Amino acid sequence: MNLLSPASNSWRQNVLKIRLAYYSTEKMSHTSILQKIRDTRPLHQAHAHIIVSNLSENVFLCNRLMNAYASCGLVSISQIIFSQISDKNLVSWTILLSGLTKNDRFFEAAEVFNEMMVLKIRPNERTIATVLPAFGKLGRVLLGKSVHCYWRRRNFGGNVFVETGLVDMYSKFGCMRIARNVFDNMTVRNVVSWNAIISGYSSNGYGGEALQMFNWMRRNGLPGDIFTAMSLISVEDFRVGVGIHSLVVRSGYENDPLIRTALMGSYINGNFVDDAYRIFEEIGKKDLVAWTLMLRGFSKSGNWRRTLEHFEKMMGEEKIALDYVSLITMLSACSCFGALEQGRRMHGLVLKIGLQDDLFVGSAVIDMYANCAGMMDAKRYFGGMVEKDVACWNTLISGYGMIGCGNEAIDTFLKMDGLGLSPDESTLVSVLCACSHAGLVEQGLRIFDQMTKVWNLIPNLKHYACVVDLLGRSGRINDAYSLTKSMHLQPGVEIYSSLLTACKIHKNFELGDEIAQKFVELKPNDAGHYILLSNVYALAGNWDCARMSRVSLKSNNLKKNPGLSYMEINGEMFTFMASQTDHPHYLEIRDFLQGLILKIKAAGYEPDTDSVLLDVSDDVKRDILFHHSEKLAIAFGLMRTKPGSVVRITKNLRICDDCHLASKFVSKVYARVLIIKDANRFHVFRDGICSCRDWW
DNA sequence: TTAGGGTTAG
Structure with missing residues (x-):
């Protein structure tokens, strides 16, 4: 750009205007959408000014504009501007990627990145750091790993943004060992890096490791921030017990709305719905997330009356606009309680809001009908869906399983496979479970055997639990037990509870006692499991141990669900x-x-x-x-x-x-x-x- | 570069 050219003066003015617009929208990103819309006006004006001043060929300006639009959620305008830049540079590509990821459009971000690869545009560290979250959220393991390799080969050296992005990405893939390896090899770490590893451990169910890292972080002189607190709240051991609240109070974030909803969530997960409601009531301006959480809290605690009352209040007094998550929560509640009448009303709301093409909502509607009305209604909704994903098929298969129609479940599974839709891990759980309910032992074992060979799926603990259940219930307890000993995974509570159930049905108390020992070592944090343990002891006439199990239930602060x-x-x-x-x-x-x-x-x-x-x-x-x-x-x-x-x-x-x-x-x-x-x-x-x- | 609510399984 020639600074002496006549355009230079107005160019400076425009940069100033765009900066103003940019900063104002940046601040707005945390406030309501309405305010955002009001504040995009100066941005549109600046944009118009650029066009009439013949400056739309200026890459620098266009990049700035793209960034500004993306920051206030108008990523599609960003895309249009991008498509019109004739000499796009790496910054233009990176800003486009960042706009897409910031607006949760991860799939498109991955597509854009692929396009860059095809065009042989080499990403730099900033580009990589921008696109990594998209790979993590999409679960694109291979793509993520290849970018990791590329970055290492280019030998850029340490970069806290890229490395933190990698830690986060691998955590989202569930690969905590790789995440930890990247983390351990970092030369510079900031609070975000620590948060990424802590949140990785906590979201993957490794609460102990999350706490360990938190302590290590504090020993390194970092106190942690609101993100650290958020990650620790969801640590499982914290849910059921001591110290969630005191930790938050000490951290000083007690009144943060996000922290409050996270706390509500952890109380609900631990079945402490009254504590969750106390926090809910304290929130001045309750948003949809808080309302939805309480819906789930009431339905999870088995209280249909309060669930429905809460829903009516949400719809009536508070005039909260429903979205797909809140509708799914209600559909799922109707499904649990067998509330057909309300379920039909939710179906009506799905149509009214225009969510009939949403796949998640679709699964929830199918599930509701399968649980309340019967498979005819479930099939009708399924048949009417324009597009069906694996989850919809899985829901239908488990529906057949629940009514004991094992052969229909297998047929549906084969039909889906025949259509070229690859079954996922849950499909196999649904179909194995259906075999178990129908007593189709041989068919179930055959499907399990074909898992790796035909569908390229590695059996997980849930699959093993289904097969153990299948074998155990049919009386083949020893086969079930040897399977648990030969599998490549460490048996968990699910496996032992399936075995215990089988021992209970077939009154095999000798093996029951042996398994109970292992079960106790695992210290399950679910009340139902302790009850099962206590019942097995009781059936064997071992009343002392039965009583002990009920005592450990209390000492672990767990509540048994009433029938x-x-x-x-x-x-x-x-x-x-x-x-x-x-x-x-x-x-x-x-x-x-x-x-x-x-x-x-x-x-x-x-x-x-x-x-x-x-x-x-x-x-x-x-x-x-x-x-x-x-x-x-x-x-x-x-x-x-x-x-x-x-x-x-x-x-x-x-x-x-x-x-x-x-x-x-x-x-x-x-x-x-x-x-x-x-x-x-x-x-x-x-x-x-x-x-x-x-x-x- | 990190953060709160959801469907299909036992």
Whole structure:
């Protein structure tokens, strides 16, 4: 640029204007979208000025403009400007990439990077640092690794931006060993580098390592910042216990909105919904994320009434505009509670908001119908989708699995494979699980065997857990146990709990005891696992160990989920809790249930007191069985629905042996079809027989 | 260069 040319003066003015616009928008990026729109005006004016002043050929100016547009979210204008620059330089490419990644358009960023490679444009350190997050978010492992190699070959030397980007990328791939290796070899590290490794460990479930790195960081004289606090909040060990809050208070970020929502999330994950709600209430201006988190909190804690009330408040009083995540959360809640009526309403909202082409929403709708209405409705929605991804197919396959249609699940799986859609890890979990529910042992084993050979998938712990379940439930416990010993992975809680379940079903207490020992060493932080352990001991008559397991449950600050059953009658949801005598309809239900028990006893039912795994008298056991939530729900359902109609119940835990037995008798004596969905699958009781053929 | 809410599995 010739500074003496007549244009130079106006050029300087324009640079000034653009800088002004740039800085104002930069500040705006943290505030509301409305303000952003208002402030793009000077930017458009500057842009217009550049065009009329014949300056649109100036690369420097165009690069600046692109950056300014991208910074306020108008990345598509950035792309147009880029396409019109005749002599693009490396900075233009880098700014385009940065605009795309800053606006979450990772796929396009990777495409642009590929185009650069094709055009033999060599990226520099800044370009690489810009594009690495995109590879991480997209899971483009090979591309990421090749860029890492390229950077090493070019021998640029240490660069904190690139190296931190690499740590973050490998963490997102789940390759913590490589991430750590890059981190350890860094000569210069800043707080961002530390945060990247800490967040990597914490998000990949290595809480201990995350804390270790945090301590090491502090020993290096770095106190950490808000990002460090965010990463530590999500550390698993912190969730259930001591010190999340005190750490945050000490860090001084307690009132930050992001920290607050992260805290809410960790309380919800630890099943401390009231603590989460306390934080929610303290937030002055609640955003969609906070509202959505509470929706999940209420539904996760099994409280449908509060879930729905919260949703109505969100829609009514607060006029919060729903987005796809909040709708998925609600659909998933409807699915858990078997709330068909509300589920249909959510389906309507999906159409109203125009999210019918969203694939995530699609899976959630299919799942809701599969759980509430049946496979016909699920299939109808699936059939109407313009585009279907692997997750949609997986949802359909697991739907078939839940109703015990193993062959349909396998057929759907083969159909998907035949269409050229490669199954992913979850597909295999869904299909293996479907085989397990249907008792299709040989078919399941064959699919598992073909995993590596045909679909190039390396079995993970979940796959092994499915196969262990498949073998164990069919009585091949020793085969299941040898599989866990021969696999290339360290067995986790899931594997041992599958084995324990098998030992419990087949009353193999000797092996059960051996596995229980290993199980205890793993210190599971899920209440359900301790209950299982306690039940296995109880069945073996080892009451001391059974009691100990329940004590460790308490000492680990874990809460057992109470047994809950739900029933929707004419759109109204009724909840029943085990042993709940203060239910508004309790007396009515109790009287009816007493008569019901007498009737089915006359038909041959005898309470299965072995299902009560507590060291109490038989009378107390019978009373506990009488008050199981399913039985209260069945009685209420028979009372409140028309003779001959189907009684639908959803249960949060797995149905117990005694309720399963009683349901069979009820279906025969009362000539009613009972459909009970438990935590695992559907049981359709008809004429004294269950669709699961007592295999569950 | 790092950060909060979501679907399919047991």
